[in-house]
Amino acid sequence: MNSIKKNNWNIYLIILGILLIPAIWVIVKYLFNIEDRFLPSPQSLVDAFTSIEPNIIIHFLYSFSRLLIGFSFGIFAGILFGLFLYKSKFFYNLLNPAFQSLRSIPPFATIPFFLLWFGFSETGKFIIIVFGISFNLAIASYQTLSNIDDKYHIYFRSINKEARNYIRAFTLPYICGNILPTLRFSLSTAIGLVVVAEMLGSQIGLGYLINTSKSTFSLNVVFLAAILFGIINFLTDKILIFLWKKIVYWQK
Amino acid sequence: MNISELSFSYNKNQIFDKFSFFDVSPLILLMGPSGCGKTTLLKIISGYLNENVSYKELSYIGNPYLILQGDALCPWLSGYGNIQEFMNMTQNNLEDIPLYKHTLKFLDKKICNLSFGQRRMVELLRAIIFKPQLLLLDEPFNFLDSESRKFVSDSLQNLIDKYSTKIILTSHYDEDLGNLKPVIYYFPKIIPVIELNKEK
Numbered sequence: 001m002n003s004i005k006k007n008n009w010n011i012y013l014i015i016l017g018i019l020l021i022p023a024i025w026v027i028v029k030y031l032f033n034i035e036d037r038f039l040p041s042p043q044s045l046v047d048a049f050t051s052i053e054p055n056i057i058i059h060f061l062y063s064f065s066r067l068l069i070g071f072s073f074g075i076f077a078g079i080l081f082g083l084f085l086y087k088s089k090f091f092y093n094l095l096n097p098a099f100q101s102l103r104s105i106p107p108f109a110t111i112p113f114f115l116l117w118f119g120f121s122e123t124g125k126f127i128i129i130v131f132g133i134s135f136n137l138a139i140a141s142y143q144t145l146s147n148i149d150d151k152y153h154i155y156f157r158s159i160n161k162e163a164r165n166y167i168r169a170f171t172l173p174y175i176c177g178n179i180l181p182t183l184r185f186s187l188s189t190a191i192g193l194v195v196v197a198e199m200l201g202s203q204i205g206l207g208y209l210i211n212t213s214k215s216t217f218s219l220n221v222v223f224l225a226a227i228l229f230g231i232i233n234f235l236t237d238k239i240l241i242f243l244w245k246k247i248v249y250w251q252k
Numbered sequence: 253m254n255i256s257e258l259s260f261s262y263n264k265n266q267i268f269d270k271f272s273f274f275d276v277s278p279l280i281l282l283m284g285p286s287g288c289g290k291t292t293l294l295k296i297i298s299g300y301l302n303e304n305v306s307y308k309e310l311s312y313i314g315n316p317y318l319i320l321q322g323d324a325l326c327p328w329l330s331g332y333g334n335i336q337e338f339m340n341m342t343q344n345n346l347e348d349i350p351l352y353k354h355t356l357k358f359l360d361k362k363i364c365n366l367s368f369g370q371r372r373m374v375e376l377l378r379a380i381i382f383k384p385q386l387l388l389l390d391e392p393f394n395f396l397d398s399e400s401r402k403f404v405s406d407s408l409q410n411l412i413d414k415y416s417t418k419i420i421l422t423s424h425y426d427e428d429l430g431n432l433k434p435v436i437y438y439f440p441k442i443i444p445v446i447e448l449n450k451e452k
Binding site for chain 1: 298299300315316317318320322323324326327328329333337338339362363364379382384
């Protein structure tokens with residue numbers, strides 16, 4: 001009975017949390033009579049939703065798909081790099097200084113380079129995301145494998161082998177079991193990269209809408225696009241957690 | 253097994269102080285209270301612990317295979333997977349081992365779905381299949397029911413008889429051992445350990 005009561009309270013709190021920000025928005029807007037050019041009304045967002053051409057759902061789907069594709073390739077590239085660095089001490093020593101240097105470059109600062117090289121193409125946007133997240137994932141993968149549980153070191157030592165010799169059976173699943181926090185962090189980075197890449201080099205997408213709306217002072221469109229990016233963030237985080245739990249089924 | 257003047261300290265606690273030990277028996281049981289240094293000695297022999305370790309001699313035959321109390325199985329693989337992925341083996345090898353037949357009913361299940369006792373049996377089976385020359389087992393009979401202990405002890409005896417494996421194991425209880433007849437040594441109750449007391 002107590003746990004049912006506790007669950008009900010948790011649900012009420014979640015609903016309250018979701019309604020809190022819109023409620024504060026409405027109260028501040030109408031209580032302090034703030035002008036639309038500083039804080040748009042909820043009605044103006046609804047008007048924007050229905051009036052934008054092409055439909056804002058199209059822009060949403062473009063942004064969402066760029067994120068999904070770029071993020072998926074970024075995960076693949078990052079984990080692959082990490083495995084490669086762990087597998088070969090020679091290449092780790094050779095490439096690590098470059099990796100650490102490239103990793104420290106803010107990904108947003110590299111966007112103009114990719115726009116110059118790839119123009120407005122979708123390939124360029126995917127590469128921006130892959131570049132932005134793969135180095136961190138590679139380093140995180142390598143670090144995970146460098147700190148393997150002692151019990152596995154003892155086992156591999158007992159059979160005169162090394163963990164790096166068993167990519168499919170050991171190192172890859174081991175990375176998967178430990179990398180979810182880095183993946184969630186990289187997801188936030190990837191969303192930021194999608195926004196900026198679309199703002200600077202796209203003619204469709206939520207980032208493009210934000211960029212064009214600022215020059216026409218259409219703050220309602222900016223707000224709407226920001227809310228939709230928030231929904232993308234929420235959805236992709238949930239999808240990531242759901243899929244990763246399926247992949248690392250042994251962690252209950 | 254020949255250990256001469258082994259010293260080891262951990263966190264400023266001297267665990268072994270010029271400790272010496274010599275025995276050629278194929279099966280040795282180390283007994284003693286918790287925290288007396290049994291597991292530490294196995295780790296030192298295996299080479300896993302090598303910091304703050306000094307000795308005049310530490311010699312044994314073969315590469316030691318150490319199994320501690322927690323299992324080192326990959327939970328994402330089945331019992332078969334944990335064996336087949338990391339070593340070459342043939343079906344003939346398995347049929348000779350009493351423990352294999354006892355574990356058949358769950359060897360194809362993922363390790364993450366097995367109980368502690370089942371995992372322990374898979375881990376021991378994996379070691380027995382490997383046929384190490386020196387097998388170090390820390391409390392191998394933990395989590396096992398009496399029937400399972402019998403299959404484990406029969407399989408360990410097979411290793412000794414057919415492949416001349418030397419086995420050093422630790423346990424709190426000598427009645428765990430089934431048909432095994434080890435030479436028993438007792439750790440003293442206080443550290444540092446200088447020598448072990450052999451059971452008469």
